[in-house]
Amino acid sequence: MAKAVFQLEPLTCPSCIKKIETALNKTAGVDSARVLFNSSKVKTEFDGAQIQAAQVGDVIKNLGYPVLSAKVS
Amino acid sequence: MINILHQHKNHITATSGILIGIAFAASLLGVSALRTPALIIATIIAGVPISVKGCQALRMKAFSIELLVTIAVVGALFIGEYLESAVVTFLFLFGAYLEARTLEKTRSSLKELVDMAPQEAVVIRDEIEMTISIEEVVEGDRAIIRSGGKIPVDGRVVQGQAALNEAAVTGESVPAMKALDDKVFGGTIVDNGYIEIVAEKVGDDTTFAKIIELVEEAQESKSKTEKFLDKFSNFYTPAVVLLAIIVFAVTRELHLAITFLVVACPGALVIGAPVSSVAGIGNGAKNGVLVKGSDVMDRFAKVDTLVFDKTGTLTKGKPEVTDIKTFHHLDSKELLTLAAQAETISEHHLGQTIVKEAKARRVNLDGELKDAEIIKGMGIRAKVAGRTVTVGNRKLMNIENIHITEKALLYAINREKLGNTAIFAAVDGVVAGIFSIADQIREDAPRALAEMRKNGIKKIVMLTGDNKHTAELVASKLGIDECHAELLPEDKVNYVKKLKAYGHVVAMAGDGINDAPAIATADIGLAMGEGGTDVSMETADVVLMADKLVQFSHAYSLSKATIRNMKQNTYFAVAIVFVLLFGVLFGSVHLASGMFIHEASVLLVILNAMRLIRFNRKGRKVEEKSQAAFEGVSV
Numbered sequence: 001m002a003k004a005v006f007q008l009e010p011l012t013c014p015s016c017i018k019k020i021e022t023a024l025n026k027t028a029g030v031d032s033a034r035v036l037f038n039s040s041k042v043k044t045e046f047d048g049a050q051i052q053a054a055q056v057g058d059v060i061k062n063l064g065y066p067v068l069s070a071k072v073s
Numbered sequence: 074m075i076n077i078l079h080q081h082k083n084h085i086t087a088t089s090g091i092l093i094g095i096a097f098a099a100s101l102l103g104v105s106a107l108r109t110p111a112l113i114i115a116t117i118i119a120g121v122p123i124s125v126k127g128c129q130a131l132r133m134k135a136f137s138i139e140l141l142v143t144i145a146v147v148g149a150l151f152i153g154e155y156l157e158s159a160v161v162t163f164l165f166l167f168g169a170y171l172e173a174r175t176l177e178k179t180r181s182s183l184k185e186l187v188d189m190a191p192q193e194a195v196v197i198r199d200e201i202e203m204t205i206s207i208e209e210v211v212e213g214d215r216a217i218i219r220s221g222g223k224i225p226v227d228g229r230v231v232q233g234q235a236a237l238n239e240a241a242v243t244g245e246s247v248p249a250m251k252a253l254d255d256k257v258f259g260g261t262i263v264d265n266g267y268i269e270i271v272a273e274k275v276g277d278d279t280t281f282a283k284i285i286e287l288v289e290e291a292q293e294s295k296s297k298t299e300k301f302l303d304k305f306s307n308f309y310t311p312a313v314v315l316l317a318i319i320v321f322a323v324t325r326e327l328h329l330a331i332t333f334l335v336v337a338c339p340g341a342l343v344i345g346a347p348v349s350s351v352a353g354i355g356n357g358a359k360n361g362v363l364v365k366g367s368d369v370m371d372r373f374a375k376v377d378t379l380v381f382d383k384t385g386t387l388t389k390g391k392p393e394v395t396d397i398k399t400f401h402h403l404d405s406k407e408l409l410t411l412a413a414q415a416e417t418i419s420e421h422h423l424g425q426t427i428v429k430e431a432k433a434r435r436v437n438l439d440g441e442l443k444d445a446e447i448i449k450g451m452g453i454r455a456k457v458a459g460r461t462v463t464v465g466n467r468k469l470m471n472i473e474n475i476h477i478t479e480k481a482l483l484y485a486i487n488r489e490k491l492g493n494t495a496i497f498a499a500v501d502g503v504v505a506g507i508f509s510i511a512d513q514i515r516e517d518a519p520r521a522l523a524e525m526r527k528n529g530i531k532k533i534v535m536l537t538g539d540n541k542h543t544a545e546l547v548a549s550k551l552g553i554d555e556c557h558a559e560l561l562p563e564d565k566v567n568y569v570k571k572l573k574a575y576g577h578v579v580a581m582a583g584d585g586i587n588d589a590p591a592i593a594t595a596d597i598g599l600a601m602g603e604g605g606t607d608v609s610m611e612t613a614d615v616v617l618m619a620d621k622l623v624q625f626s627h628a629y630s631l632s633k634a635t636i637r638n639m640k641q642n643t644y645f646a647v648a649i650v651f652v653l654l655f656g657v658l659f660g661s662v663h664l665a666s667g668m669f670i671h672e673a674s675v676l677l678v679i680l681n682a683m684r685l686i687r688f689n690r691k692g693r694k695v696e697e698k699s700q701a702a703f704e705g706v707s708v
Contacts, residue, residue, distance in 0.1 A: 010180070011174045019130050028277040038180055038351045063129060064078075 001031060004050040006057055007069045011040045020063060027051070027059050078122045086166040089119035093159050112155040114526050119162035120146050139336050141314075148331040155594060160665040161335065166276060172344075172368050175679040179348055181286055182355025182686055187259050189241040190281065194225030197269075212274040213217075226259040227279045229268035235266025242280055242617035244361025266665070283616070288364065292351045294366030313337040320658075328664075329657065336653040336667030341674040346441060348678060352685035353635030362617035362628040367639075369614045371596045373632035375578045379522075379530055380569060382583035383475070383537035383547055386601045387622075390511040390584070392422060395513070396429040399506040400481055409504045410436050412498045415455040415462045418445045423496060424453060427464070429526030446494045448472075463499040464508075475499045481507060491520045492546045518551055521622035528630050532577065536565045536591070565591040582625060627689055633640030634688050642678040649674040 017035040024033035029050030034043045053072045092115035099107035127139035149158035189486050195217045214527035236248035241260035249263045260281035265274050350367030357364045371708050385394040397405040409639045413431030418426040445455035452465015485495040493509035534555040541558040548556035581595035585655050592598030600613035656662030
């Protein structure tokens with residue numbers, strides 16, 4: 001199980017949380033996704049064999065939230 | 074496409090604002106042919122990013138305000154209200170921009186902390202000095218920190234000494250001296266001096282990284298109010314849509330129904346409570362108080378009874394030499410030199426306290442030491458620089474046939490009544506002086522307790538495993554209401570349970586390890602004296618990083634202020650929602666003005682929360698000054 005934390009631009013609308021979380025949780029290979037609204041971070045756990053961290057980041061980007069930095073561990 | 078829209082969000086907002094301005098100018102100058110096209114273009118420019126976001130959310134089955142606004146704007150265009158549609162889209166984008174700017178401010182405390190994180194380290198590998206990025210530092214690395222530099226990771230000093238500004242970790246900016254074998258935290262700054270450290274904790278394991286993580290998590294945790302509001306808005310938004318349909322069905326006015334839909338969005342209601350807790354928790358973190366979430370704030374604000382452990386919580390937990398009285402021709406320094414030298418072989422904590430005092434006074438302890446002997450439970454006897462030195466209690470003096478003069482005896486009894494342990498020191502068979510050793514009450518204890526009483530604490534209790542005499546002395550000095558001595562850890566737990574059963578809301582402060590069960594039992598648990606250790610950070614609800622009781626007091630008043638702020642925001646937001654709804658129904662609020670009130674109310678709750686960022690800063694400065702003037706009270 002791989003973990004990645006994405007730093008986004010400051011999130012302002014609480015509805016963004018739901019949007020990002022549902023989209024990620026529907027993505028194949030993503031095990032869990034949690035949005036930290038106040039620190040504007042997304043914490044994800046995913047199956048490294050199925051999906052890469054960069055692809056997880058792309059999902060977020062495509063929702064309209066540019067990823068500033070990613071920390072994979 | 075989405076990215077382009079996102080990047081030019083601010084340009085789009087500005088363009089739409091300018092177009093609306095042009096439209097107004099055009100109608101003033103009588104060129105009314107220009108007015109309508111300008112407004113329509115403005116609506117479309119500003120409407121596209123809104124509708125895109127709305128559709129995206131809808132794809133994820135999330136019902137967003139963007140969608141409502143899109144519906145409303147399409148409706149307004151449909152019925153020819155171009156001014157309204159342009160103003161609404163512009164206000165929506167402009168409002169979001171202002172919200173982002175102000176929200177950033179409420180989050181600034183955390184951001185400032187994150188910005189204090191060290192980025193690189195200077196390490197010595199294979200005898201070569203090199204600068205590497207912080208991620209590359211591994212355990213056991215030897216790092217060099219010069220004056221003005223930042224400690225990269227948690228470690229131990231192996232060479233040099235320096236004054237460190239530990240504000241990043243403890244919230245205290247008064248420099249702390251660090252020398253050989255002292256622990257240092259990553260993120261703290263070398264004020265002046267030079268040290269070399271060996272890395273012990275790196276990466277996400279450092280205290281600093283844990284603080285950030287803890288605060289981030291705390292800011293996400295939801296209080297009861299917030300959970301309620303979440304549920305409320307989940308049911309409220311569909312209800313508003315339904316109501317709008319009913320309004321339309323009854324009045325047959327599309328315009329009214331759409332207005333209703335837009336202004337009823339509970340923006341301030343959704344953001345009001347979380348924004349307060351974020352600002353409050355951020356304030357705590359900057360002042361060295363980690364509050365684990367707004368539910369903790371909620372409970373903490375209701376606390377009316379404080380329970381303290383004594384040693385290490387109300388007192389410093391470090392015995393100190395409070396006085397050296399001499400009766401003979403030796404002065405106190407000479408006596409300390411002899412006694413400390415004899416005590417260097419002692420493992421008793423009182424003996425070590427004397428040695429520590431000597432080291433603190435930079436006394437030379439290299440003299441000749443012969444025939445040293447520990448007499449268990451009594452003291453020590455040795456030949457120092459050719460003189461016979463006997464240090465210990467009364468029993469030792471009796472056994473050694475050393476006469477204690479009336480004057481010395483009286484003095485000793487007096488000191489004991491003040492809570493000291495009296496240690497006799499005899500040189501060549503004559504009592505030369507008496508050392509008074511005591512654990513000291515924390516300098517800030519009287520002030521912190523008084524403040525908390527003023528802020529609503531009704532009862533203060535002290536529970537200790539120590540003896541009755543010392544316990545009562547501390548209790549009476551601090552004006553504690555109830556004091557129970559000679560307790561075991563499980564007695565403390567039972568006592569806390571009893572208090573809770575009587576309906577008190579209890580906060581328990583103790584050291585993180587021995588008192589952990591009682592801390593866990595209390596409504597609010599605080600770990601003292603262990604600031605920054607893993608145990609205390611995990612078991613306690615509130616962690617005091619600088620090991621100061623005034624931080625406890627700050628945390629208490631901060632919690633109260635935060636909860637008060639949260640309530641203000643919630644009441645205000647609810648009131649606004651009703652004003653808007655009724656305003657629309659009675660025709661006094663229109664789409665554009667409704668949008669304006671809506672955005673303004675969101676900004677107002679954020680601004681209100683921002684007051685918490687500065688909460689109590691001034692008060693703390695005054696405190697620090699008076700603390701410096703406050704002399705240590707011995708127990």
